[in-house]
Amino acid sequence: MPSELEELVGFIAHPNPKVRQLAIENLVPYSTAQSSIFKTEELLPVKHLKFLVRDDPKISEHALTILINLSGDREVLEAVATDEKFLGIVLTNIADPEEPNANLLSMLLANMAKWDGLKGIATQKQSPPATLGSDENVLNQLIDLFVKGADGSYNKKADFNYLAYLFADLAKHPEIRQYFVQKQEYDDVIPLNKIKVFTEHKSDVRRKGVASAIKNVAFDVPSHPAFLDEDGINILPYILLPIAGNEQYDEDEMLAMLPDLQLLPPDKQRDTDNHIIQTHVETLMLFTSTREGRDLMRSVNVYPIIRETHLRVDDANVQEACDRLVQVLMMDEEPDTKKTESGVEEVEEDEDEDDQIVEV
Structure with missing residues (x-):
């Protein structure tokens, strides 16, 4: 015999929308406390929830909230992420400038990216709203939503911050790393150049996701020249500024730094999230994979910034990351440094997987 909660599910x-709304509203707390009630009858409640995403905005809000919370369960995640029709609905709705639940759709997409098969989104296309100014490529649309969401210029009810987590997880896949470093035909802009500017944004979620996305794309060693090229992605200022504080450096040290890192104001603060600092330092470590990367970081005096970060951030993981980077930057090298078969020295690093399943 079904329990009272199962009956409520x-x-x-x-068929009565008032009954649906009352039931789903009362079920939201149980999506984290007692999620098993949504897994009965071969996940029939999950199928109903996916359908309700297209319902009245308030019902849709609760359905999305429950799905977000349930997607930490691998079985539910698979049922949601592998449903191509449902994914199409999510992608269409999130691009609608009048969608009231666009932020919840962003959160759900971020969780769905925990399913590796979602990398197929890289080849998906849909007609973009005229107001978005994008092309048919779904990833381009999501990037443009993320950029325009930063100032609320596209959808007044959405900031799209959680798409940063989506980008971070997608960037674990080689084919999507390639997407992030290639100019797109419709606007002649490299996608990574669009999101790198948010490494100092006020939103912790946006900063954390972008930092992880940059790091994961940086696992593509052949793209490092573009990363470090001042006329390409030019990533170093966007990584170094968040980890720099208001420290005073000797004139000789300061003048050798990148122009953006010189004469920082007295009120300059480094990122308050130690995990983000660690991520940026680990990204710099990835750039030591090549002799060119090491030489560039030495020439622009990255070491003093890392030295001060190590001294002033009381976090064992940050200090360990700084230690590893300093050891590489300060070592003596011969002109004919031994290289691996791929032409670069190997640097072991883990892809950034600290972005947990989002719950509401």
Whole structure:
């Protein structure tokens, strides 16, 4: 015999919208406390929830909230992420400038990216809204939503911050790393150049996701020249500024630094999230994979910034990351440094996987 809660779950498919709304509203807390009630009858409640995403905005809000919370369960995640029709609905709705639940859709997409098969999104296309100014490539649309969401100029009810987590997880896949470093035909801009500017944004979620996305794309060693090229991605200022504080350096040290790192104001603060600092330092470590990367970081005096970060950030993981980077930057090298078969020295580093399943 079904429990009272299981009976309540059954009412989310009721033909009366008032009954559906009352039932689903009361079920939201149980999506984290007692998620098993949504997994009965071969996940039939999950199928109903996916359908309700297209319902009245308030019902849709609760359905999305429950799906976001349930997607930490691998079985539910698979049922949601492998449903191509449902994914199409999510992608269409999130691009609608009048969509009231666009932020929840961003969160759900970020969780769905924990399913490796979502990398297929790289080849998906859909007609973009005229106001978005994008092309048919779904990833381009999501990037443009993320950029325009930063100032609320596209959808007044959405900031799209959680798309940063989506980008971070997608960037674990080689084919999507390639996407992030290639100019797009419709606007002649490299996607990574669009998101790198948010490494000092006020949103912790946006900064953390972008930092992880940059790091994961940086695992593509052949793209490092573009990363470090002042006329390409020019990533170093966007990584170094968040980890720099208001420290005073000797004139000789300061003048050798990148122009953006010189004469920082007295009120300059380094990022308050130690995990983000660690991520940026680990990204710099990835750039030591090539002799060119090491030489550039030495020439622009990255070492003093890392030295001060090590001294002033009381976090064992940050200090360990700084130690590893300093050891590489300060070592003596001969002109004919031994290289691996791929032409670069190997640097072991883990892809950034600290972005947990989002819950509401």
